[in-house]
Amino acid sequence: MRKFRQHTPDNWRLWRRMTAVVAVPLVAATLYGSLRVYDLYQENDAYSAAAENVSILPTLADYATSVAGAAAATILSIPVDNGAQVARESAATLRDHIDTKDLDPQIAAMINRMLAEGESLLDSASSGTLAPTVASERAEGFVSRAQAAYRAITTTTDDPTVQRESATLLDLWHTQWSLLDQVLAYSALSAGTDGALLMWNNALGVESARLAVLRDTFVENEAADASKVDGLMSQLENRRSLTANLDNEEGNVAALRGSIFESLMVYQEQVAGSATRAVATLDDLAAEARAEALKNAIGIAIVLALALGLAIVIAMSLVRPLRRLRDDTLRTAEQDLPAALAAIKDGAEIESVTLDPVRVHTREEIGEVARAVDSMNEGALRLAGEQAQLRRQVNEMLETLARRNKTLVEQQLALIDSLEHEERDPTRLQNLFALDHLAARMRRTGDSLLVLAGTRQRLGRVPDTPLVDVLRASVSQVENYQRVNIGNAPDGNLVGSAVTDVVHMIAELLDNALRASPPESTVAFAFSRAVDGGLLLEIADRGIGIPADELADINMRLGADGETGSGAARRMGLFVVARLADRHGITVRLRPTFDSSTNAGITASIYLPTSLLKGTGRNHDDPYRIDRPRRLPDPPSEYGEQFHADPASGSQPVVGHRHSAPTPALATPGTSPGIRRGQLHERWVPRGAGQ
Structure with a gap:
């Protein structure tokens, strides 16, 4: 329990308390800033990944168009030409992109399935063994898969600009696939299938409606793209005129093929442009996110450094005066104050004895404590001076009392000495000796009082x-x-x-x-x-x-x-x-x-x-x-x-003989002072000593 109490905040040193006070907000700010920087870097990664995804849209469009074109050629019973080669090159590019880029696994799976189905359709179309009706069905399935992959790629970000470009891409994608519907409708029309004319008109109407929407979009944003839409509308009208003379099948097929090829080229150009703009926008967003993350990291580091520096300055402004207060107080308590008290005890005047004040001159609480310590030291000096004065007075009284008592004892001893010289009765002389011994002991008590008073006896040599x-x-x-x-x-x-x-x-x-x-x-x-x-x-x-x-x-x-x-x-x-x-x-x-x-x-x-x-x-x-x-x-x-x-x-025995009671003996006047009358009972004064 005692060990636990030693680690409670009440027993922490000041620097530890200051560290705890500063560390809590600093850690909180660091965590918040780190999370913000982390979010920005995550946003950068998301934009970069979206840019990687969108960048394959032109290649994906080329591949899908090439495969669909091969299917359309099969439906129209015309040679596939070089569409198969373009499709295979695009497929290789897509696979390389999937292997080297960090694509979303779901999107990568969708593209792989589309590639597998497209290769199967392309092989069948290139071999010439695919019936037009089967080619039509498989082409529609392939287009559905391509559209699903296309849609998944364009919906990987929520930025408005990118979403607008993605919507344009989807519109272009859906619009160009109406060309396949037109091929299927024209094939049915040439074969004299019931409802073929309605299918033809519907296919042309769908493309026309979607081109109108695209034209409005491009007019608001890109004037150059609006002119491209006008060209697509012209090609649409050219294809619409093909139904005027169905007897010229070979000429109509060539015209239809050329018109569709021209439209596909425009669609691919527009898809590539929209994809490029989307990728550029995503790259800009990623760069902004990186820059913002770096800016936030630098800002957080600067703020933390300033906060830490300010905390250190404030802590030092507290710790330095406290250390100075501690050092000066200890120096005063262990050195200066004892020396001052010793000087006062030795008789120095209180006015001449001073203590250096604590070297803290601030006016806040620490300065107030320093002044309180100075006041306490001054009070200690004052009390020491009063005690020293009282001690001197007591010693002077003791000295006066001891000297008066000693004077009386000396007079008493002188009187006893004279009586001893005159006394002849042994019994009374023995009593005088005892009285002499008692007086000598009384004189020692007086000498002790002088020692207690700090005074030396006034003796001669x-x-x-x-x-x-x-x-x-x-x-x-x-x-x-x-x-x-x-x-x-x-x-x-x-x-x-x-x-x-x-x-x-x-x-x-x-x-x-x-x-x-x-x-x-x-x-x-x-x-x-x-x-x-x-x-x-x-x-x-x-x-x-x-x-x-x-x-x-x-x-x-x-x-x-x-x-x-x-x-x-x-x-x-x-x-x-x-x-x-x-x-x-x-x-x-x-x-x-x-x-x-x-x-x-x-x-x-x-x-x-x-x-x-x-x-x-x-x-x-x-x-x-x-x-x-x-x-x-x-x-x-x-x-x-x-x-x-x-x-x-090996020492001498400490007992040689025992003193018996002193035997009375007369001292003759004029004998030198020494140990007389049994050598123990009489007062003893060295030769030559003063009284």
């Missing part, structure tokens, strides 16, 4: 300090310091600029480890050298551990340059550690202490780079040469057992 003193100072700032095992701390010093922050950072991690582990367990240190000469310091506890996903989130925050987040208030100590580590390029990571699903504990790994260390060079007796600390095995069942390093690692 701090000298390079031994690592063991740094660790002891860190231990002295946590509750339940008796549970911490420092072990064999490595030699070397920590540079003075990082001493205060490293002490604070280790104290925060120790505080977390002590709070998260059982009260009867210990928290141990482990040390190893890194490949690049840095020092890896680890603080391991036996607490309940942290879930893997939450641990990954904590490590991400520890490496995020101390950026505040939703969990900063809940894990303020880790937030302070992240900021302090970021100041000096220190890497802090958390991992499980043991490979177990319960009570896995947490080991905090602190990597001190070589830039913070002095006097920690390696030698062949260096016991801290573990390049990569390994995870401890599963813890023993009782928490009272001491930690031991992984035997496979």
